[in-house]
Amino acid sequence: MIAHPFLLGRGAPPPGLASVALPGVPLYARGKIREMYDLGHHLLMVATDRVSAFDVVLDLPVPGKGMVLTALTRFWFEKLGAIQPNHLVSADPASWPEVVQPFADLLRGRALLVRRCRRINVECVVRGYLAGGGWAEYQRQGTLADVPLPFGLLEAEKLPEPRFTPSLKAEVGQHDEPISVDEMEQMLGLELARELERRSLRLYEEAEAHARERGIILADTKFEFGLLGEEIVQIDECLTPDSSRFWLADRWQPGETPPSLDKQPLRDYLEQTGWDKRPPPPPVPADVLLDTSARYVEAFRRLTGPKL
Secondary structure (H helix, E strand, O other): OOOOHHHHOOOOOOOOOOOOOOOOOOEEEEOOOEEEEEEOOEEEEEEOOOOEEOOEEOOOOOOOHHHHHHHHHHHHHHHHOOOOOEOEEEOOHHHOOHHHHHHHHHHOOOEEEEEOOEEOOEEEEEEEEOOHHHHHHHHHHOEEOOEEOOOOOOOOOEEEEEEEOOEEOOOOOOOOEEOOHHHHHHHHOHHHHHHHHHHHHHHHHHHHHHHHHOOEEEEEEEEEEEEEOOEEEEEOOOOOOOOEEEEEHHHOOOOOOOOEOOOHHHHHHHHHHOOOOOOOOOOOOHHHHHHHHHHHHHHHHHHHOOOO
C-alpha cells in the first residue's frame, strides 16, 4: 500500500481540510467527518480533517486526520476482506468515474470509491476491555449491555471474553443509543442479528491479534454493515482511531486508563476549559491539534508496519 509521505513520518502534515466541495458531483450525505458523493451504483467516501469531541464538531480541523482514516480503512478492508466482504472498490483516483477526475489531486489519499449498499442502522460494537461507556455501566450496575459481569473488575481490565454491545446509529449531532442484543434481534430479526454479532466478533478477534503483535491493545471498536442485495457487506470506516480505542500495550495496567492513540489530547484540553459540551465549542490551540494528529499517525504506522 503506497502511503502519503506524511503518514510515514516524512515531513509535516498537509494543511487541515475542513470541508470538500466537488462542483457538479451530487452530494449524497454529509456526516461529522465524511462527505459522500453520489456516483450512481457507487459512492465516493471522502474523509475530511474535521474532528468532533463530545458529539460536537470543532471549528478547526486536525491536519492529516482524514488521510489516516482513509489509509487505515483501506488497510483493514484489504486485510480482512477474505473473512468479511466490504464495500471498497478502489482507492486509486485514476480508476474513478470521469466526473470526479478534475478533483483527483484534492481527493488523493483521503477518498475511497465504494459500492452503494443499504445501511443497517445498528452499530456493531465489540468490547474486549472494560472502558468508556462500558466501564460506566459496570460501575452503576455490574453489567455490560445489561449482561452481568464478574464482580470486582477494574477499569481497563481485559474482559473474560469479548462482548458484543450494539447501539442504534444516531443522526449527526446526537448520541448513539445502546441497545440490548434482544432489542437488536427484535429490530432486525433473529437470523440477521446473530449473523452480525458473529461477524463482528470474528473481525475483532482477527484485528485484536494483529494489533497486539504491533504493540497496540484494541480495547473496543465498532463495525457497520449494509446489504448489497442479500449479501452482508461491511461499510463505512474500519478500525480507525475514530471508531476504535487503541492503547499502547506497554503502558496498559488494569485500574487506570492507558494512553490512547486517538483524540485524547483534544478531549483532555477541552475538559480543562470548563466547556459545557454544547455548541459552540471553544477554540483549540494549534499544538493540541498537532499532538492529536501525531497520535493518529502513530496508530497508522504501528498497525500497518512490521511486528514489534
